[in-house]
Amino acid sequence: MAKVLKSLSLKTKKADAAADIALINQFSVKELSPEEVYCFSVAMCDNDIDRETERFTNKTLDALAPMFVGKTVISDHSWRSGNQIGRIYDTYVQRTAEQNQAGEPLRQLIGKVYMLNNEDNKAIIDAIEAGILKEVSVGVSIKSRTCSLCGEKMHINWSSWKMECEKHHVLGETYPEEGYCFLNLDDPGDAYELSFVAVPAQRNAGVTKAANDPDVDEAFDTLLSCPDLSEHRQFGELLKHMQQSSMQAVDREERKKILEENDKIIKIFEKEN
Ligand SMILES: [Zn+2]
Secondary structure, three states: OEEEEEEEEOOEEEOOHHHHHHHHHOOOOOOOOHHHEEEEEEEEEEOOOOOOOEEEOHHHHHHHHHHHOOOEEEEOOEOOHHHEEEEEEEEEEEEEEEEOOOOOEEEEEEEEEEEEOOHHHHHHHHHHHHOOOOEEEEEEEEEEEEEOOOOOEEEEEOOOOEEEEOOOOEOOOEEOOOEEOOEEEEEEEEEEEEEEEOOOOOOOOOOOOOOOOHHHHHHHHHHHOOOOOOOOOOHHHHHHHHHHHHHHHHHHHHHHHHHHHHHHHHHHHHHHO
């Protein structure tokens, strides 16, 4: 099950602490008064297609809503204790008047968050109110990524380097009869955190990038737009890196098969004993 991180630009609305205090106190060790908390609602994620050409389905948003209740709010995806800044005390899915890029009504998963209104949190509360924090990002686990056109699983085609499904729909392509091909993120396993991101990702050399980082997608687009890379001084390095990466993917498949075989053998063994 893969952990997925998705970001949205930050939109918050102050919530009514007096009206919500009973809900908030469900998650608090000590009984809090409305004056002791700062609370607001925030759009955590939605059903729109993002830069990675994938989106949460409506069913996924509905399933994620209860999973986020009680979960921690952190800053910059860091779980260090000082970075745990609040807690989600309520969630709901809201249908907006806008449309998403799939031509459906845009739906957002809204989280209501409380923070202690104290000196420690003053800087972050001021930053939220002043609009200095730019993004929120959710961390969730997703069991299924499927083709929007036929519902089949998608994988990388190693000869074209494109994501495609069993029926050869290619991610990001538009088909005259069937429409735009994107990935549906379905079947969430769990919701881990909501994170406030103060500093957008830096484009520094020497920073290790995750394979699903949008910057990596952009780098691939640039490389693929070059008619010939063979003369480039780093071409050899790139080729080696890609071969290693595809080997690792093959290795991972192999390891999965071996583990599944092991499981079967253990079950047979357990039955016999
Ligand atoms: Zn398909």
